[in-house]
Amino acid sequence: MKRAYVNPDLCIGCGLCVSIVPEVFQLNADGISEVYAETPEDKREEVYEAVDSCPVKAISIIDEDVPAEE
Numbered sequence: 001m002k003r004a005y006v007n008p009d010l011c012i013g014c015g016l017c018v019s020i021v022p023e024v025f026q027l028n029a030d031g032i033s034e035v036y037a038e039t040p041e042d043k044r045e046e047v048y049e050a051v052d053s054c055p056v057k058a059i060s061i062i063d064e065d066v067p068a069e070e
């Protein structure tokens with residue numbers, strides 16, 4: 001299972017990812033983007049578009065089947 005992840009230390013809150021895939025990204029109370037839902041099957045391309053479009057490269061796709069390194 002792949003899931004989008006926003007690095008809150010990098011995000012500048014431009015809102016671009018939210019406008020591209022509002023089903024997955026939202027701005028939190030601090031004005032920083034966060035992933036609030038799993039990527040729907042039919043929104044994968046849009047999520048990759050958001051990854052490519054983010055001006056500070058704050059979005060990554062992580063594979064939840066692979067344990068994160070400690």
Ligand code: SF4
Pocket residue numbers: 006010011012013014015016017018032033053054055056057058059
């Ligand atoms: S596109 Fe990047 S910088 Fe802009 S809100 Fe989304 S994660 Fe943050």
